Amino acid sequence: MITKMKKLTFLVYHKEYETFLDQIRELGVVHIVEKQWGEMDDTLQQFMQKRALYKSMLQSMYNLAEKQPEETVNTELAIDALVKSYEDLQERIQDLNQQLPVVGKDIAQMEVWGNFDWTSVRRLEDAGWYVQFYTCPERDYDETWAEQYNTIIVKENGGHLYFVTVTPEPVGLDIEPLRLPSLSLSELNSKKAEMEEALLQTTAELKAFCKAHYRTFESGNEQLQGDIDLLKVKLNSEEMAEGAVVLLEGWIPEDQEADVKKLLDDSGVYYEIRKATKEDNAPIKLKNNAFVRMYEVLTKMYGMPDYAEFDPTPILAPFFSLFFAFCMGDAGYGLVLIIFGFILKKKLSKSLRGMMNLVITLGIFTAIFGAILGTFFGVSLFDVELPEGMKQFMIVGKIGETTYDKQMLLALIIGVIHISIAMTVKAIGETVRYGFKESLSAWGWLLLVVGFICTGGLSFFEVISKDVSTWAFIVIGGIAAIGIYLLNNIHRNVFVNIGAGVWDTYNMATGLMGDILSYIRLYALGLAGGMLGGVFNQLAFMVNDAAGPALGWLFCGLILLFGHSLNIAMSCLSAFVHPLRLTFVEYFKNSGYDGKGEAYKPFTVVKKQIN
Incomplete structure (x- = not known):
């Protein structure tokens, strides 16, 4: 069944508005009526962008923590600092993943020529002998190149010949010389091993980071959600009497009326309460027994009923x-x-x-x-x-x-x-x-x-x-x-x-x-x-x-x-x-069910949900 709702209208003195919002937020039963008084301000827009980033990061961190994060929360750590550390680790992993294929490609290119020392090649060049590396199909190789350019065939692979020329000056063959990596094969293999080890260490470091700081980050995200809710409420408020008072509207379940009235009477705020009518777009709070409550998730998949449905x-x-x-x-x-x-x-x-x-x-x-x-x-x-x-x-x-x-x-x-x-x-x-x-x-x-x-x-x-x-x-x-x-x-x-x-x-x-x-x-x-x-x-x-x-x-x-x-x-x-x-x-x-109702979402302190 649909819980009966009541409409609340507040008039709050502007100097007491912040305190009043904290009070109703702590009570946690008032659904604030959202109104469009203008465009979203810059602060709220930044907070919304942060929340989208935090939501994505929390999901990734939870998976990296193998769904078993530590339960400790370090309130001394700044969330922005945690984000920076997380992004630095992710960026390092991404760089290593991008560099490894490049190194692997260089290794595959050098394996044909074997493990030689580039220092020896440079000493030959200093002595006036140029060493150039070539490859061509076997049918295009000219046997006279051996006498003209001192060609040395290094390897034959898949119908292609790999050879070098050793001449007093650069030769002018019809084929372009190869540009080989500047490191030897052994150096490239060592570099690849070091990068793979660095990747494993960084990945392990990232997982440990996520396990240790997931709950801290989650707590910061909840605080951010609370700030967003507070800003939304402020944006949905209407200043009246040249800003002296603030008008705010909301909905409460009928069974919560006594608690809300007590709070309002104690705070000295002017307010009005009336029953919701069929024409009102009142938020929907479902109230069912334990058996029916299990199936409310199916109703919410389609859409909440209107208040008159x-x-x-x-x-x-x-x-x-x-x-x-x-x-x-x-x-x-x-x-x-x-x-x-x-x-x-x-x-x-x-x-x-x-x-x-x-x-x-x-x-x-x-x-x-x-x-x-x-x-x-x-x-x-x-x-x-x-x-x-x-x-x-x-x-x-x-x-x-x-x-x-x-x-x-x-x-x-x-x-x-x-x-x-x-x-x-x-x-x-x-x-x-x-x-x-x-x-x-x-x-x-x-x-x-x-x-x-x-x-x-x-x-x-x-x-x-x-x-x-x-x-x-x-x-x-x-x-x-x-x-x-x-x-x-x-x-x-x-x-x-x-x-x-x-x-x-x-x-x-x-x-x-x-x-x-x-x-x-x-x-x-x-x-x-x-x-x-x-x-x-x-x-x-x-x-x-x-x-x-x-x-x-x-x-x-x-x-x-x-x-x-x-x-x-x-x-x-x-x-x-x-x-x-x-x-x-x-x-x-x-x-004739439409399912276009708005779900009841009270303005409250965001509470931690343990996964």
């Missing part, structure tokens, strides 16, 4: 769990998720433990629903020896004498229920926001769809007679048609309403059927996962029979472990993505 999370939570379990479709995989969740819950950081609670919950749903679908690690439970009392709860096989699968029908029934709830939410939501008269079209479509489905179901199971169902269809259709075609907008001409109703009918006829058929993906994904698990089982035991008793069980176990691990990973991915699509597309579209 309903919180979709209480409906999203059970249906997403059901959809996930249907897509997984295997009780054994559900047990794996439960065990996996409990193990990681003990090892992961506090911020990620909530996600593990969600994994465990989804595992429980999968284990229960997988047992109902009759699959356990790819094995059909309906075909093994189990008590008949257990098998009667399993939904397997075909519907009577037809070729239709019971699980496929179950997926369609779930889709009909889900969309019917969405249409009900839309009708109620429009009534709350705009009034009953403005929502007659939504109520008409709800009556038509849900009424026809219920009447058809009762008639199919022979609860009511055909005559009663016929009259029920006529009455329901007639009443619904009034809202759909005549009263869909009471402020418009009736003929315009009829045209709009016909257009809505076209959209509903084409869209609604497609939406319902989309839920078959639940059945298809569950069936695919179960079949793939069964294939791995067959393959494993075929190898077991073929390999014999010695190696058979080893290979069988490896295939089962690899196969089911792969199947669980793929099933989890599809079981998350497709239920999310059914929620974000089919449900939200039919419930």
Whole structure:
């Protein structure tokens, strides 16, 4: 549900403004209304640029610290100095990484000529003999060069000749002489070894630096975030009475009103408090029980509701769990998720433990629903020896004498229920926001769809007679048609309403059927996962029979472990993505959910979050 909010308006004497901001910041419950009084000032712009830099550096430092930084915080160190040291180490590593390939290229060039001393070559030049280095294809080499220029072939490699000339003066061959590195091969190898050692030492130094100073840097980043929040609040303030007083607006949760009033009364600040209305763009704070709270992250992925909308999370939570379990479709995989969740819950950081609670919950749903679908690690439970009392709860096989699968029908029934709830939410939501008269079209479509489905179901199971169902269809259709075609907008001409109703009918006829058929993906994904698990089982035991008793069980176990691990990973991915699509597309579209609300973010002291 959405927490009720109240609007606060402050008038603060300018000399007391800084103290007042510190007080409400310490209280940490006031969401400041952001206004655009002008462009961002230079200080805030610099702080925002710093925060972007710090955020990137923190992520890199955390990874370099191997996700295990020391918990000590050195308040005497300046953050700018830490940034400079970090950047110097990174720059040195970057330079070494750039120089190593150059040295490697020089080594590759000198390896052809061997390890000679450049000092000897220079002594020959001082004595009047020029040594020049050449290479050319073997077919282009002229044998007369040996007599004319004292050529000495050093090496033949890949159809090319490498040779030198020793002459009293530079020669003028048709090919350009080579420009070799100024260091010998042994010197280049030594230089490369030194650079590699320097790279290892600098990298180790950087990792030690990140481990030792990550928390200090994190603390500085939190302080910077607090300064940014404070500057934003000041920019969102309006000076009045020639700067004598400052106007500030904000929102507080209704249950925090007493604490805020006490603070304001003690501070002597003039203020006004009023309830938020449907027209207000009040920030959204979700308030749900422990089960529903785990699924709030999915709602936030799409967007927070408007203040006048309903919180979709209480409906999203059970249906997403059901959809996930249907897509997984295997009780054994559900047990794996439960065990996996409990193990990681003990090892992961506090911020990620909530996600593990969600994994465990989804595992429980999968284990229960997988047992109902009759699959356990790819094995059909309906075909093994189990008590008949257990098998009667399993939904397997075909519907009577037809070729239709019971699980496929179950997926369609779930889709009909889900969309019917969405249409009900839309009708109620429009009534709350705009009034009953403005929502007659939504109520008409709800009556038509849900009424026809219920009447058809009762008639199919022979609860009511055909005559009663016929009259029920006529009455329901007639009443619904009034809202759909005549009263869909009471402020418009009736003929315009009829045209709009016909257009809505076209959209509903084409869209609604497609939406319902989309839920078959639940059945298809569950069936695919179960079949793939069964294939791995067959393959494993075929190898077991073929390999014999010695190696058979080893290979069988490896295939089962690899196969089911792969199947669980793929099933989890599809079981998350497709239920999310059914929620974000089919449900939200039919419930009229916009998700354009602003999240409640109180002005408070930034608190440290341990990773």
